[in-house]
Amino acid sequence: MYASFFGLSKEPFSIAPDPRFLFMSEQHREALAHLLYGLGGGGGFVLLTGEVGAGKTTVCRCFLEQVPAHCRVAYIFNPKLSVAELLQTVCGEFGIPLPAQADSVKAHVDALNAFLLAGHAKGEQAVLVIDEAQSLSAEVLEQLRLLTNLETAERKLLQIILIGQPELREMVARPELEQLAQRIVARYHLGPLSLAETQQYIQHRLSVAGPSAPLPFSAAALARIHALSGGVPRRINLLADRALLGAYAQGQPRAERRTVQQAAQEVFGRGPALPVAWRWPALAGGVAVLLVLGAVGLLRKPAVPAPVVAAVTGTASQPGASAGGAAPALPGPAPASAPPLAGSAELGALWRAAPVPPATAWRELALRWNVAIGDGEPCAAAAQAQLACFRSGSGGLAVVRQLGRPGWITLRRPEGGSSAALLVALNDSQATLQAGGQTVSLSLATLAGLWPGDFATLWRLPPGWADSPDGGADPAARAWLEQGLLRAGIAAGPTLAERVRQFQRAQGLPPDGRAGPVTVMRLNRLAGVQEARLAGES
Template identity: 55%
Template sequence: MYAPFFGLKQPPFSIAPDPHYLFMSERHREALAHLLYGLDGGGGFVLLTGEIGAGKTTVCRCFLEQIPATCNVAYIFNPKLTVAELLQGICDEFHVPVPPGARTVKDYVDPLNAFLLGQHAAGRNNVLIIDEAQNLSADVLEQLRLLTNLETSERKLLQVVLIGQPELRGMLARPELEQLAQRVIARFHLGALSEAETAQYIRHRLTVAGLSGALPFDRAALRLIHQLTRGVPRRINLLCDRALLGGYASGQAQITPAIVRRAAAEVFDTPGTPARRARFTPVGVGLGVLAAAAAGAGLTWALQQPARLAPATPASRPGAERPASAPASAPPTTAVANAASAAASAASSAAPAAEPLSLADWAPLEGDAWQALAQRWGLPLPADADPCATAAQRGLQCYRSGAGSLSLIRLIDRPVVLTLLRPGQPPALVALVGLDGPQATLLVDGRPRRVAVAELATVWRGEFTTFWRMPPGYATRAENMAPLRAWLAEQLAAVPGLAPAGRAASAARPGAWAELTRQLQAFQASQGLQPDGRIGPVTLMQLNRATGVAEPRLDVAR
């Protein structure tokens, strides 16, 4: 229902374990590594536990896909069985024929043992996976232990993987199951996602579902989602799905904390004030669409998807600034970084309360917008200087988009200079320094001024310019990629929650560039960008942001 509204091809938050949406956090990768290690452990038990909805089934499916073709696999997903029923299920999974009328344990164990010996002689391994293992009874667990006694003089014939909820660990700690516990060769408890991983998980699923622009959830909403779901993927799916439906119902393309709270009240049945609880029923959806239609051009602008980004190009009309390429000898300096950090801190802590501004009556001062942007970066800008050329001398570069959107500006999360087109007036430049829900903050005459996003939409057609910090070797990459590759390897290794692509020292070894490209694509997907592996300005902006490079950010209510 809501997918086309957000530019998606399909709903991204189904709770069905679709392999196309596989998201492997660092914890999931560690869990998978433990399972794969168990395959070569020579028999015994491998234990994987985790909270409900933590992603155990996801890891198990990935494990099944990576099991070598030389392994036979038996999968038991309903372990509330008697000993005889379990043995029958194992024989059925391995396609082991049993005598007609088999009833006793021996009737099943003898043909199973013969099968395992024959497979061992043929060079094949045998793996038994039991899901929801916390439901196993003590006598069934004991029978499983006895099955691991089936062995040759070299190795055990059966590897058992137990997957279950946290109480499974408590069960194996009982004195009567000590013999089984001693045969566990690998164990891992799958914890919940961190706040950063929660955001990456949401971005990943939206990207797979077809999102090509900015994330519809703002940062405060992402933080709240993590708090309400405790980082459990299934709870995240339920909450995000309902929140997107709520945004669609109310005609809001940006999911705010208020929408998330209403969705949580619906999904998790959390207490709430009746007057504030908005149920996202089909009737509510219809009313939301009617309200959206009445909003007119402002809503149309707010919902537009960001156009495909292109490198900065020369301005097409007088008065518009041109992007400039920085010389190779102008790397980012510590002084500029410190100045930007200090300026951003001072702006956020000492800024006066924003006053309303009417764009129709506003008379812009020439150069005022660029001065405001430069101040945020701690960049001295002489009155008559070319802003982009001046920035290039300090290791910065101008990035210009002619068809941007509010979503894109939220994504790159930095002050920008907007080009406004008001009827009967020449183009005007203004510095956008903050976005908070339906309000935008402009810096006019050195003071923050508040403007409704809907009003801004009537005079802004998507053109904006901002600064971004170039990495070493970016300007000369056509001649020598080594400095850029080394920097990229170092930065990707520093991204929280992203598997390292290799240290800078090894970036030049054979195959390193392919590894870096794969890691870059994973980073792009985690940020809601098109995972094309290209080192473009927006990707570099997001990489700087993810690794804590000191750059100005948009002002939002905290």
């Protein structure tokens, strides 16, 4: 409805669970690592909890995409069942054939046990995932505990993952469920996003909806969205969407703090009543009400995380401390560093290739700029060809889409350690990587679990550019910057630093007034400078 007004190709805060908007913060990555760690825990329970809308289903979706091929998964999303109904559902999800008269708990348990033993003999692992697990009764939880007694001499046969709201933690802490609590091999609680992560989340969704569109929120509006939403992604979506609709109704190019406050009144019932003039006339007939009611079911999404890059230093801002965090430490190796389990054929081809060191990745990347940098330190060699290296520590897809150029990233290998891969193409649902002579396409959800969010690329230095955040005092560099700003629609007038700030605000960059690597890359892109482009990006 308002997308084209803000230069977007689609509404960035839609309630549809669109994988193109996948965003995973550091918390979501760590939660995913806990689930993957639990697969190697030899049976028992894995517990993932979080507030409504915190992104539990996002993590679960990424987990299911990475479950190895030898795992058989049963997924239950409506667990308000009796013991008998639960066992019937579990058998149905696993596709277990039952005898004609199998109408007792024992008959279902016997059939499940036979299925698990047959799978174990074939090298398979059974995983039962229960969403909304806070709805389970104590009786059903006890039956689930008994199912984890199904075992061979070497290992338990069933891994159970419970995903639910915070009250699930309270349930398993009850004295009568102590035996179940002792079988939890990994647990994690998803807290809200920090202010920095909230800004990164919003920027990421906007960059997917319109990579070149100006940021339609002021800094004060972003801070207010975080405060009113509590950092919960679903509430951020609902509030940001309503704020943009409000700005559109007023004909404003961006939402300000007051607009966000007014939107909160409509969405959450807080703040002053909205003046009638603020409501867009075309929403008559109840369309506004339908939008708000529809948004209550906001997706449990998304993600690929990612702190936004600091525009002038060539580094990435670090994520702020988040509320929540991990529960007590897990036994054994730290789950956050446990290598993800790769199950797809595409990943298998990638892992069969020898690990690619960063120096090799830089050289392969330089070839996309038609530059051969040879041996020696790659970035020093690239500088001889007027190219500079740029590194972002954890910017994720937000930075990749913002820069729109190929680069190399680090992937965690299943045997441990890491390997570089060139990210050469990106579309709405997949990323294409090259490494060790292999080219593979991965879903964005799969990539999110393998990649910590780093990104390294090259950028072309303007004429006379010096090694300083604003190009130095070279007249050619200043002239290039002046012309680039004029070309971008930033009229001459105030100081050069203020004009750079105007450009940075329009591009959704930190407005510090210094033309660093990201600012120059955006100017280069708008000017049509010949640089390598990421396939699939506009």
